[in-house]
Amino acid sequence: MELLVVKKRQNYIAMFFILVALLSYGAMEVTGFEPAQALIAIPQAIVWSLSNFYPTMASIKNLPAILIKLHETVFLAIVATTTGGICAMAFALLSTKGVPVFTVMCRLIASFFRNIPDTVWAIVLLLSFGQNVISGYIALFFATFGFLTRAFVETIEEVGANSIEALEASGATYGQIVFQAIIPSCITQVVSWLLFMIETNIRSSTLVGMLTGTGIGNLFNIYYKFFDYHSASLVVIMIVIVILIIEAASNHVRRMIL
Protein backbone atom coordinates (compact mmCIF):
# COMPACT_ATOMS: atom_id res chain seq x y z
CA MET A 1 0.00 0.00 0.00
CA GLU A 2 2.65 2.50 1.08
CA LEU A 3 4.87 1.42 -1.78
CA LEU A 4 2.05 2.27 -4.15
CA VAL A 5 1.84 5.80 -2.73
CA VAL A 6 5.58 6.29 -3.22
CA LYS A 7 5.32 4.98 -6.80
CA LYS A 8 2.46 7.35 -7.47
CA ARG A 9 4.44 10.30 -6.18
CA GLN A 10 7.39 9.32 -8.39
CA ASN A 11 5.03 9.23 -11.34
CA TYR A 12 3.84 12.75 -10.52
CA ILE A 13 7.41 14.04 -10.39
CA ALA A 14 8.21 12.42 -13.75
CA MET A 15 5.05 13.87 -15.26
CA PHE A 16 5.98 17.31 -13.95
CA PHE A 17 9.37 17.26 -15.69
CA ILE A 18 7.85 16.01 -18.93
CA LEU A 19 5.31 18.83 -18.75
CA VAL A 20 8.02 21.47 -18.21
CA ALA A 21 10.02 20.07 -21.15
CA LEU A 22 6.95 20.09 -23.41
CA LEU A 23 6.07 23.66 -22.39
CA SER A 24 9.60 24.90 -23.10
CA TYR A 25 9.67 23.16 -26.46
CA GLY A 26 6.22 24.50 -27.37
CA ALA A 27 7.23 28.04 -26.45
CA MET A 28 10.39 27.79 -28.59
CA GLU A 29 8.39 26.56 -31.57
CA VAL A 30 5.83 29.34 -31.26
CA THR A 31 8.39 32.15 -30.90
CA GLY A 32 10.83 30.72 -33.44
CA PHE A 33 13.64 30.76 -30.90
CA GLU A 34 16.60 28.63 -31.99
CA PRO A 35 18.65 27.50 -28.99
CA ALA A 36 21.56 26.37 -31.21
CA GLN A 37 21.88 29.79 -32.81
CA ALA A 38 21.68 31.50 -29.44
CA LEU A 39 24.50 29.31 -28.14
CA ILE A 40 26.67 30.17 -31.13
CA ALA A 41 25.91 33.88 -30.65
CA ILE A 42 27.21 33.95 -27.07
CA PRO A 43 30.94 33.67 -27.91
CA GLN A 44 30.50 36.29 -30.62
CA ALA A 45 28.88 38.64 -28.13
CA ILE A 46 31.70 38.10 -25.65
CA VAL A 47 34.34 38.78 -28.29
CA TRP A 48 32.53 41.95 -29.40
CA SER A 49 32.16 43.21 -25.80
CA LEU A 50 35.80 42.59 -24.98
CA SER A 51 37.00 44.43 -28.06
CA ASN A 52 34.62 47.42 -27.89
CA PHE A 53 32.73 47.65 -24.61
CA TYR A 54 35.30 48.86 -22.08
CA PRO A 55 36.13 52.30 -20.75
CA THR A 56 39.21 54.05 -22.12
CA MET A 57 41.21 57.04 -20.88
CA ALA A 58 39.34 59.16 -23.40
CA SER A 59 35.95 58.13 -21.99
CA ILE A 60 37.03 58.84 -18.39
CA LYS A 61 36.77 62.57 -19.13
CA ASN A 62 33.00 62.02 -19.45
CA LEU A 63 32.90 60.80 -15.84
CA PRO A 64 31.75 64.14 -14.29
CA ALA A 65 28.83 64.33 -16.73
CA ILE A 66 27.94 60.70 -15.99
CA LEU A 67 28.06 61.27 -12.24
CA ILE A 68 25.73 64.28 -12.48
CA LYS A 69 23.17 62.27 -14.42
CA LEU A 70 23.59 59.25 -12.19
CA HIS A 71 22.97 61.39 -9.16
CA GLU A 72 19.74 62.64 -10.78
CA THR A 73 18.60 59.08 -11.49
CA VAL A 74 19.37 57.78 -8.00
CA PHE A 75 17.49 60.62 -6.33
CA LEU A 76 14.57 60.20 -8.71
CA ALA A 77 14.39 56.54 -7.66
CA ILE A 78 14.52 57.46 -3.97
CA VAL A 79 11.86 60.18 -4.23
CA ALA A 80 9.56 57.91 -6.26
CA THR A 81 9.98 55.15 -3.66
CA THR A 82 9.36 57.28 -0.58
CA THR A 83 6.36 59.17 -1.98
CA GLY A 84 4.97 55.98 -3.54
CA GLY A 85 5.54 54.19 -0.24
CA ILE A 86 3.63 56.78 1.79
CA CYS A 87 0.63 56.58 -0.56
CA ALA A 88 0.87 52.78 -0.58
CA MET A 89 0.83 52.73 3.24
CA ALA A 90 -2.27 54.92 3.32
CA PHE A 91 -4.01 52.63 0.85
CA ALA A 92 -2.87 49.48 2.65
CA LEU A 93 -4.23 50.81 5.96
CA LEU A 94 -7.53 51.73 4.33
CA SER A 95 -7.70 48.33 2.70
CA THR A 96 -7.13 46.41 5.95
CA LYS A 97 -9.53 48.53 8.00
CA GLY A 98 -12.19 45.87 7.58
CA VAL A 99 -14.68 47.83 5.50
CA PRO A 100 -15.36 45.58 2.48
CA VAL A 101 -15.99 48.48 0.06
CA PHE A 102 -12.60 50.06 0.85
CA THR A 103 -10.83 46.72 0.64
CA VAL A 104 -12.16 45.93 -2.84
CA MET A 105 -11.63 49.48 -4.08
CA CYS A 106 -8.06 49.76 -2.81
CA ARG A 107 -7.10 46.37 -4.17
CA LEU A 108 -8.53 47.12 -7.61
CA ILE A 109 -6.72 50.46 -7.84
CA ALA A 110 -3.42 49.02 -6.61
CA SER A 111 -3.69 46.04 -8.92
CA PHE A 112 -4.35 48.36 -11.89
CA PHE A 113 -1.18 50.36 -11.21
CA ARG A 114 0.88 47.29 -10.44
CA ASN A 115 -0.02 45.30 -13.51
CA ILE A 116 1.02 48.00 -15.97
CA PRO A 117 4.85 47.94 -16.20
CA ASP A 118 6.68 51.18 -15.38
CA THR A 119 8.11 51.37 -18.92
CA VAL A 120 4.59 51.33 -20.36
CA TRP A 121 3.62 54.06 -17.89
CA ALA A 122 6.63 56.06 -19.06
CA ILE A 123 5.63 55.80 -22.73
CA VAL A 124 2.01 56.71 -21.97
CA LEU A 125 3.02 59.65 -19.77
CA LEU A 126 5.46 60.90 -22.40
CA LEU A 127 2.48 61.84 -24.54
CA SER A 128 0.95 64.06 -21.86
CA PHE A 129 3.98 65.40 -19.97
CA GLY A 130 6.62 65.36 -22.69
CA GLN A 131 10.25 64.34 -22.46
CA ASN A 132 11.13 65.41 -18.97
CA VAL A 133 11.86 64.14 -15.51
CA ILE A 134 8.23 64.48 -14.39
CA SER A 135 7.11 61.68 -16.73
CA GLY A 136 9.85 59.46 -15.36
CA TYR A 137 8.96 60.29 -11.79
CA ILE A 138 5.24 59.61 -12.25
CA ALA A 139 5.92 56.34 -14.07
CA LEU A 140 8.10 55.08 -11.22
CA PHE A 141 5.68 56.43 -8.62
CA PHE A 142 2.73 54.53 -10.13
CA ALA A 143 4.57 51.24 -10.37
CA THR A 144 6.01 51.62 -6.85
CA PHE A 145 2.65 52.54 -5.39
CA GLY A 146 0.96 49.50 -6.96
CA PHE A 147 3.61 47.06 -5.85
CA LEU A 148 4.10 48.39 -2.32
CA THR A 149 0.35 48.57 -1.59
CA ARG A 150 0.15 44.85 -2.10
CA ALA A 151 3.33 44.16 -0.14
CA PHE A 152 2.14 46.32 2.78
CA VAL A 153 -1.34 44.75 2.85
CA GLU A 154 0.24 41.32 3.12
CA THR A 155 2.64 42.49 5.83
CA ILE A 156 -0.13 44.05 7.90
CA GLU A 157 -2.33 40.98 7.59
CA GLU A 158 0.50 38.65 8.48
CA VAL A 159 2.17 40.56 11.32
CA GLY A 160 -0.51 42.85 12.67
CA ALA A 161 -3.72 40.80 12.65
CA ASN A 162 -3.41 39.48 16.22
CA SER A 163 -2.63 42.77 17.92
CA ILE A 164 -5.24 44.60 15.82
CA GLU A 165 -7.83 42.17 17.18
CA ALA A 166 -6.70 42.73 20.77
CA LEU A 167 -6.82 46.52 20.60
CA GLU A 168 -10.13 46.49 18.76
CA ALA A 169 -11.58 44.34 21.55
CA SER A 170 -10.41 46.87 24.15
CA GLY A 171 -12.28 49.72 22.46
CA ALA A 172 -9.41 51.49 20.65
CA THR A 173 -10.14 53.57 17.54
CA TYR A 174 -8.62 52.63 14.18
CA GLY A 175 -6.24 55.60 14.28
CA GLN A 176 -4.92 54.46 17.65
CA ILE A 177 -4.57 50.88 16.40
CA VAL A 178 -2.59 52.07 13.36
CA PHE A 179 -0.03 53.98 15.43
CA GLN A 180 0.09 51.76 18.51
CA ALA A 181 -0.08 48.30 16.94
CA ILE A 182 0.20 48.17 13.15
CA ILE A 183 3.13 50.52 12.63
CA PRO A 184 5.26 49.22 15.54
CA SER A 185 4.80 45.60 14.48
CA CYS A 186 5.24 46.14 10.73
CA ILE A 187 7.94 48.81 10.64
CA THR A 188 10.90 46.49 9.98
CA GLN A 189 9.21 44.76 7.06
CA VAL A 190 8.02 48.10 5.70
CA VAL A 191 11.55 49.55 5.78
CA SER A 192 12.85 46.38 4.20
CA TRP A 193 10.35 46.66 1.35
CA LEU A 194 11.24 50.32 0.85
CA LEU A 195 14.95 49.52 0.58
CA PHE A 196 14.22 46.72 -1.86
CA MET A 197 12.08 49.10 -3.89
CA ILE A 198 14.84 51.75 -4.01
CA GLU A 199 17.22 49.17 -5.50
CA THR A 200 14.62 48.08 -8.04
CA ASN A 201 13.76 51.66 -8.92
CA ILE A 202 17.37 52.60 -9.63
CA ARG A 203 17.46 49.84 -12.24
CA SER A 204 14.02 50.79 -13.59
CA SER A 205 14.75 54.49 -13.66
CA THR A 206 17.71 53.81 -15.94
CA LEU A 207 15.37 52.12 -18.36
CA VAL A 208 12.64 54.71 -17.93
CA GLY A 209 15.24 57.45 -18.52
CA MET A 210 16.03 55.98 -21.94
CA LEU A 211 12.38 56.42 -22.87
CA THR A 212 11.76 59.81 -21.30
CA GLY A 213 15.08 61.26 -22.38
CA THR A 214 16.31 62.03 -18.89
CA GLY A 215 18.92 60.88 -16.41
CA ILE A 216 21.59 58.26 -16.82
CA GLY A 217 19.46 56.14 -19.16
CA ASN A 218 19.35 58.91 -21.72
CA LEU A 219 23.08 59.50 -21.46
CA PHE A 220 23.70 55.82 -22.11
CA ASN A 221 21.37 55.98 -25.08
CA ILE A 222 23.22 58.97 -26.53
CA TYR A 223 26.69 57.42 -26.17
CA TYR A 224 25.41 54.18 -27.60
CA LYS A 225 23.77 55.76 -30.64
CA PHE A 226 26.92 57.82 -31.38
CA PHE A 227 28.96 54.59 -31.30
CA ASP A 228 30.84 55.82 -28.20
CA TYR A 229 30.82 52.34 -26.67
CA HIS A 230 33.65 53.18 -24.31
CA SER A 231 31.65 55.89 -22.55
CA ALA A 232 28.52 53.71 -22.63
CA SER A 233 30.42 50.95 -20.85
CA LEU A 234 31.57 53.44 -18.23
CA VAL A 235 27.91 54.31 -17.61
CA VAL A 236 27.07 50.64 -17.07
CA ILE A 237 29.98 50.19 -14.67
CA MET A 238 28.95 53.25 -12.67
CA ILE A 239 25.33 52.00 -12.41
CA VAL A 240 26.53 48.62 -11.17
CA ILE A 241 28.77 50.29 -8.59
CA VAL A 242 25.93 52.47 -7.30
CA ILE A 243 23.54 49.52 -7.05
CA LEU A 244 26.14 47.51 -5.14
CA ILE A 245 26.66 50.41 -2.73
CA ILE A 246 22.92 50.82 -2.17
CA GLU A 247 22.55 47.09 -1.66
CA ALA A 248 25.32 47.02 0.91
CA ALA A 249 23.85 50.05 2.68
CA SER A 250 20.37 48.56 2.80
CA ASN A 251 21.69 45.24 4.09
CA HIS A 252 23.40 47.17 6.83
CA VAL A 253 20.19 49.06 7.70
CA ARG A 254 18.20 45.82 7.71
CA ARG A 255 20.61 44.22 10.16
CA MET A 256 20.40 47.29 12.38
CA ILE A 257 16.62 47.47 12.66
CA LEU A 258 15.86 43.75 13.02
Place this chain on the structure above:
Amino acid sequence: MAFLECIDITKEYANTIALKKISFSVNKGEMVAIIGPSGAGKSTLLRCINRMIVPTAGDVIFDGVNFNTLNSAQLREQRRKIGMIFQHYNLVNRLSVVENVLHGRLGYKTTFEGIFGRYAEGEKEEAFKILARLGLEEQAYRRCDELSGGQKQRVGIARALIQEPKLMLCDEPIASLDPSSAKIIMDYLWDINKSIGITCFVNLHQVDVALKYADRIIGIRKGEVIYDGPPCALKKETIHQIYDSKTGELIMD
Protein backbone atom coordinates in the same frame (compact mmCIF):
# COMPACT_ATOMS: atom_id res chain seq x y z
CA MET B 1 -31.93 41.64 35.45
CA ALA B 2 -28.95 39.46 34.74
CA PHE B 3 -25.52 40.99 34.31
CA LEU B 4 -24.96 39.40 30.91
CA GLU B 5 -27.72 37.89 28.88
CA CYS B 6 -27.39 36.12 25.56
CA ILE B 7 -30.67 35.45 23.81
CA ASP B 8 -30.91 33.09 20.84
CA ILE B 9 -27.47 33.91 19.43
CA THR B 10 -27.10 32.44 15.98
CA LYS B 11 -24.11 32.73 13.68
CA GLU B 12 -24.25 31.42 10.15
CA TYR B 13 -21.38 31.38 7.71
CA ALA B 14 -21.74 30.85 3.97
CA ASN B 15 -22.58 27.16 4.29
CA THR B 16 -22.23 26.25 7.95
CA ILE B 17 -24.05 27.20 11.11
CA ALA B 18 -21.51 27.94 13.83
CA LEU B 19 -23.98 28.76 16.63
CA LYS B 20 -27.59 27.65 16.87
CA LYS B 21 -29.84 29.79 19.07
CA ILE B 22 -27.61 29.87 22.14
CA SER B 23 -29.19 31.42 25.23
CA PHE B 24 -27.89 31.84 28.74
CA SER B 25 -27.65 34.49 31.40
CA VAL B 26 -24.77 35.11 33.75
CA ASN B 27 -24.71 36.81 37.14
CA LYS B 28 -22.09 39.24 38.31
CA GLY B 29 -18.96 37.58 39.66
CA GLU B 30 -19.47 34.18 38.08
CA MET B 31 -16.57 32.19 36.66
CA VAL B 32 -17.91 30.42 33.60
CA ALA B 33 -15.94 27.84 31.64
CA ILE B 34 -16.97 26.95 28.11
CA ILE B 35 -15.88 23.49 27.03
CA GLY B 36 -16.34 21.56 23.83
CA PRO B 37 -14.39 20.01 20.96
CA SER B 38 -12.43 22.08 18.43
CA GLY B 39 -14.76 23.73 15.96
CA ALA B 40 -17.75 23.54 18.28
CA GLY B 41 -18.10 27.32 18.25
CA LYS B 42 -16.45 28.29 21.57
CA SER B 43 -14.35 31.09 20.10
CA THR B 44 -17.21 32.32 17.93
CA LEU B 45 -19.49 32.48 20.96
CA LEU B 46 -16.94 34.45 22.97
CA ARG B 47 -16.46 36.93 20.12
CA CYS B 48 -20.19 37.29 19.63
CA ILE B 49 -20.42 38.60 23.19
CA ASN B 50 -18.21 41.63 22.53
CA ARG B 51 -19.29 41.80 18.90
CA MET B 52 -15.85 41.14 17.45
CA ILE B 53 -17.98 38.78 15.38
CA VAL B 54 -21.43 40.12 14.56
CA PRO B 55 -24.06 37.42 15.19
CA THR B 56 -26.51 36.66 12.40
CA ALA B 57 -29.38 36.82 14.87
CA GLY B 58 -29.97 37.17 18.59
CA ASP B 59 -29.30 39.74 21.31
CA VAL B 60 -26.49 40.31 23.76
CA ILE B 61 -27.51 42.41 26.74
CA PHE B 62 -24.55 43.40 28.88
CA ASP B 63 -24.87 45.60 31.96
CA GLY B 64 -28.31 46.71 30.79
CA VAL B 65 -27.24 47.64 27.24
CA ASN B 66 -28.38 45.76 24.15
CA PHE B 67 -25.36 45.57 21.82
CA ASN B 68 -27.60 45.40 18.75
CA THR B 69 -28.63 49.01 19.18
CA LEU B 70 -25.15 50.55 19.41
CA ASN B 71 -23.27 52.62 16.86
CA SER B 72 -19.53 52.11 16.58
CA ALA B 73 -18.56 54.83 19.10
CA GLN B 74 -21.00 53.45 21.67
CA LEU B 75 -19.75 49.94 21.00
CA ARG B 76 -16.17 51.03 21.72
CA GLU B 77 -17.38 52.55 24.97
CA GLN B 78 -18.95 49.23 25.98
CA ARG B 79 -15.92 47.23 24.87
CA ARG B 80 -13.61 49.00 27.27
CA LYS B 81 -15.67 47.45 30.07
CA ILE B 82 -14.81 44.02 28.63
CA GLY B 83 -11.25 42.73 28.83
CA MET B 84 -10.13 40.03 26.44
CA ILE B 85 -7.19 37.66 26.53
CA PHE B 86 -6.13 35.33 23.75
CA GLN B 87 -4.49 31.99 23.12
CA HIS B 88 -1.64 33.64 21.20
CA TYR B 89 -1.50 36.61 23.63
CA ASN B 90 -1.90 39.12 20.73
CA LEU B 91 0.69 41.54 22.10
CA VAL B 92 2.69 43.99 19.99
CA ASN B 93 5.93 42.04 20.26
CA ARG B 94 8.27 44.86 19.32
CA LEU B 95 7.02 47.14 22.09
CA SER B 96 7.88 46.97 25.78
CA VAL B 97 5.77 45.24 28.40
CA VAL B 98 4.51 48.48 29.97
CA GLU B 99 3.61 49.95 26.56
CA ASN B 100 1.53 46.86 25.86
CA VAL B 101 -0.18 47.11 29.23
CA LEU B 102 -1.04 50.77 28.61
CA HIS B 103 -2.72 49.79 25.32
CA GLY B 104 -5.59 48.71 27.56
CA ARG B 105 -6.24 52.40 28.28
CA LEU B 106 -6.67 53.40 24.62
CA GLY B 107 -10.43 53.02 24.83
CA TYR B 108 -10.47 55.85 27.37
CA LYS B 109 -8.32 58.20 25.28
CA THR B 110 -9.09 60.50 22.40
CA THR B 111 -7.70 59.32 19.07
CA PHE B 112 -5.03 62.03 19.23
CA GLU B 113 -3.84 61.10 22.73
CA GLY B 114 -3.83 57.44 21.78
CA ILE B 115 -1.83 57.94 18.58
CA PHE B 116 0.98 59.69 20.43
CA GLY B 117 0.74 57.43 23.49
CA ARG B 118 0.04 60.30 25.90
CA TYR B 119 -0.99 58.50 29.05
CA ALA B 120 -1.66 60.21 32.37
CA GLU B 121 0.76 59.73 35.28
CA GLY B 122 -1.97 57.93 37.22
CA GLU B 123 -2.43 55.44 34.39
CA LYS B 124 1.29 54.69 34.30
CA GLU B 125 1.35 54.15 38.07
CA GLU B 126 -1.63 51.85 37.75
CA ALA B 127 0.17 49.89 35.01
CA PHE B 128 3.15 49.30 37.31
CA LYS B 129 0.86 48.35 40.19
CA ILE B 130 -0.88 45.74 38.04
CA LEU B 131 2.46 44.43 36.74
CA ALA B 132 3.64 44.06 40.34
CA ARG B 133 0.48 42.18 41.22
CA LEU B 134 1.18 39.76 38.35
CA GLY B 135 4.85 39.40 39.32
CA LEU B 136 6.16 41.20 36.24
CA GLU B 137 7.57 44.45 37.67
CA GLU B 138 11.11 43.47 36.71
CA GLN B 139 10.12 42.84 33.10
CA ALA B 140 8.33 46.18 32.64
CA TYR B 141 10.87 47.66 30.21
CA ARG B 142 11.71 44.49 28.32
CA ARG B 143 10.47 43.90 24.82
CA CYS B 144 7.59 41.42 24.69
CA ASP B 145 9.36 39.12 22.24
CA GLU B 146 11.95 38.40 24.94
CA LEU B 147 9.34 36.95 27.31
CA SER B 148 8.23 33.36 27.83
CA GLY B 149 4.72 32.25 26.93
CA GLY B 150 3.48 32.38 30.51
CA GLN B 151 4.90 35.88 30.99
CA LYS B 152 3.31 37.05 27.73
CA GLN B 153 -0.06 35.79 28.88
CA ARG B 154 0.35 37.68 32.15
CA VAL B 155 1.04 40.84 30.13
CA GLY B 156 -2.19 40.03 28.28
CA ILE B 157 -4.02 39.83 31.60
CA ALA B 158 -2.43 43.11 32.76
CA ARG B 159 -3.57 44.81 29.54
CA ALA B 160 -7.11 43.59 30.19
CA LEU B 161 -7.06 44.55 33.89
CA ILE B 162 -6.00 48.15 33.29
CA GLN B 163 -9.24 48.61 31.36
CA GLU B 164 -10.99 48.24 34.73
CA PRO B 165 -13.25 45.67 33.13
CA LYS B 166 -16.46 44.25 34.51
CA LEU B 167 -16.19 41.17 32.33
CA MET B 168 -13.21 39.15 31.11
CA LEU B 169 -13.36 37.04 27.99
CA CYS B 170 -10.54 34.50 27.89
CA ASP B 171 -10.13 32.62 24.62
CA GLU B 172 -8.19 29.46 25.43
CA PRO B 173 -5.75 31.31 27.67
CA ILE B 174 -3.67 28.25 28.52
CA ALA B 175 -3.80 26.26 25.28
CA SER B 176 -0.23 27.23 24.28
CA LEU B 177 1.33 26.99 27.74
CA ASP B 178 3.17 24.29 29.65
CA PRO B 179 1.35 22.83 32.70
CA SER B 180 3.06 24.96 35.35
CA SER B 181 2.56 28.25 33.45
CA ALA B 182 -1.00 27.16 32.78
CA LYS B 183 -1.60 26.74 36.50
CA ILE B 184 -0.14 30.17 37.24
CA ILE B 185 -2.42 31.79 34.65
CA MET B 186 -5.52 29.97 35.87
CA ASP B 187 -4.67 30.90 39.47
CA TYR B 188 -4.41 34.57 38.49
CA LEU B 189 -7.74 34.41 36.65
CA TRP B 190 -9.33 32.75 39.68
CA ASP B 191 -7.86 35.43 41.95
CA ILE B 192 -9.12 38.23 39.69
CA ASN B 193 -12.55 36.66 39.68
CA LYS B 194 -12.72 36.10 43.43
CA SER B 195 -10.90 39.15 44.83
CA ILE B 196 -11.91 41.89 42.37
CA GLY B 197 -15.19 40.25 41.44
CA ILE B 198 -14.74 40.45 37.67
CA THR B 199 -17.03 38.07 35.83
CA CYS B 200 -14.92 35.64 33.77
CA PHE B 201 -15.69 33.65 30.66
CA VAL B 202 -13.00 31.11 29.88
CA ASN B 203 -12.85 28.88 26.83
CA LEU B 204 -11.02 25.71 27.76
CA HIS B 205 -9.84 22.54 26.11
CA GLN B 206 -9.05 20.79 29.37
CA VAL B 207 -12.13 19.45 31.16
CA ASP B 208 -10.20 18.87 34.40
CA VAL B 209 -9.15 22.53 34.52
CA ALA B 210 -12.73 23.62 33.94
CA LEU B 211 -13.97 21.32 36.72
CA LYS B 212 -11.38 22.66 39.14
CA TYR B 213 -11.71 26.42 38.57
CA ALA B 214 -15.18 27.19 37.25
CA ASP B 215 -18.36 27.99 39.17
CA ARG B 216 -20.34 27.01 36.15
CA ILE B 217 -19.71 25.04 32.99
CA ILE B 218 -21.30 25.46 29.59
CA GLY B 219 -20.69 22.53 27.27
CA ILE B 220 -21.05 23.15 23.55
CA ARG B 221 -21.17 20.72 20.66
CA LYS B 222 -21.72 21.73 17.03
CA GLY B 223 -22.99 25.15 18.03
CA GLU B 224 -25.53 23.92 20.58
CA VAL B 225 -25.51 24.02 24.37
CA ILE B 226 -25.38 20.45 25.69
CA TYR B 227 -24.80 21.26 29.34
CA ASP B 228 -25.19 24.37 31.46
CA GLY B 229 -24.75 24.05 35.19
CA PRO B 230 -22.31 23.70 38.10
CA PRO B 231 -19.23 21.47 37.72
CA CYS B 232 -20.40 19.04 40.43
CA ALA B 233 -23.50 18.13 38.45
CA LEU B 234 -21.60 17.44 35.23
CA LYS B 235 -21.78 13.69 34.70
CA LYS B 236 -19.26 11.64 32.78
CA GLU B 237 -21.95 10.65 30.28
CA THR B 238 -22.62 14.31 29.57
CA ILE B 239 -18.92 14.97 28.97
CA HIS B 240 -18.89 12.12 26.49
CA GLN B 241 -21.95 13.58 24.87
CA ILE B 242 -20.21 16.96 24.52
CA TYR B 243 -17.09 15.46 22.95
CA ASP B 244 -19.04 12.87 20.94
CA SER B 245 -16.83 10.17 22.48
CA LYS B 246 -17.32 6.77 24.06
CA THR B 247 -16.16 5.56 27.47
CA GLY B 248 -12.40 5.04 27.44
CA GLU B 249 -11.70 7.51 24.63
CA LEU B 250 -10.96 10.49 26.86
CA ILE B 251 -7.88 10.84 29.06
CA MET B 252 -10.00 11.41 32.20
CA ASP B 253 -11.48 7.87 32.03
